[in-house]
Amino acid sequence: MIHNISYRAFVYGTESKEKVLEAISTLFPNSSPQCEATEGYYKNQVLILHDKIDKKKPIKEFVELLSSMDDPAKKRIINQLEDKMDDYGNLFLRFDKQRAYQGDMKVVEHGDSIHTKIKIAAYPAKKKVALEIGRKLFD
Numbered sequence: 001m002i003h004n005i006s007y008r009a010f011v012y013g014t015e016s017k018e019k020v021l022e023a024i025s026t027l028f029p030n031s032s033p034q035c036e037a038t039e040g041y042y043k044n045q046v047l048i049l050h051d052k053i054d055k056k057k058p059i060k061e062f063v064e065l066l067s068s069m070d071d072p073a074k075k076r077i078i079n080q081l082e083d084k085m086d087d088y089g090n091l092f093l094r095f096d097k098q099r100a101y102q103g104d105m106k107v108v109e110h111g112d113s114i115h116t117k118i119k120i121a122a123y124p125a126k127k128k129v130a131l132e133i134g135r136k137l138f139d
Contacts, residue, residue, distance in 0.1 A: 003119040008050035020032050023100035074138040082136050089130030091118040
C-alpha cells in the first residue's frame with residue numbers, strides 16, 4: 001500500500017529538540033531522524049529533523065496508527081484526499097507537534113507540524129489509482 005514515508009519537523013529556538021524528537025517518536029517510534037541546522041528569518045538557528053522510512057515493519061506500524069485515528073478525523077482526511085495528493089501518488093499530511101508530544105495524532109493545516117509525505121504504492125502510478133488506495137487506508 002505504501003512504498004515509503006518521508007517526514008520533517010522544524011525545531012525553533014523556543015522549542016526543545018528532545019520534545020520534538022519525542023513528538024516524532026509518537027508517529028515513528030523506530031525512526032532516527034537526521035538533524036540539519038539552518039538560519040531562520042531573524043537570523044536565529046532552526047533545526048530540521050528528517051528521515052525516510054522504507055522498511056515494511058515501520059510502515060505497517062504507521063498504517064496501524066492511521067487506522068486507530070477516530071472516525072471524524074479519518075473522514076476529514078478522505079474528504080480532503082484529492083487536495084492532499086499530488087499527481088505522482090504522494091499524500092501530504094501534517095501532524096500537530098504539540099498533540100504528537102502528548103501521544104495524539106491530529107492532522108492539521110498549519111505549518112508548525114510534522115510534515116509527512118506518504119508515497120502510495122499505486123500501479124499504474126496515477127493519481128486516480130493512488131486515491132482509491134488512499135481511501136482504503138482511511139476506511
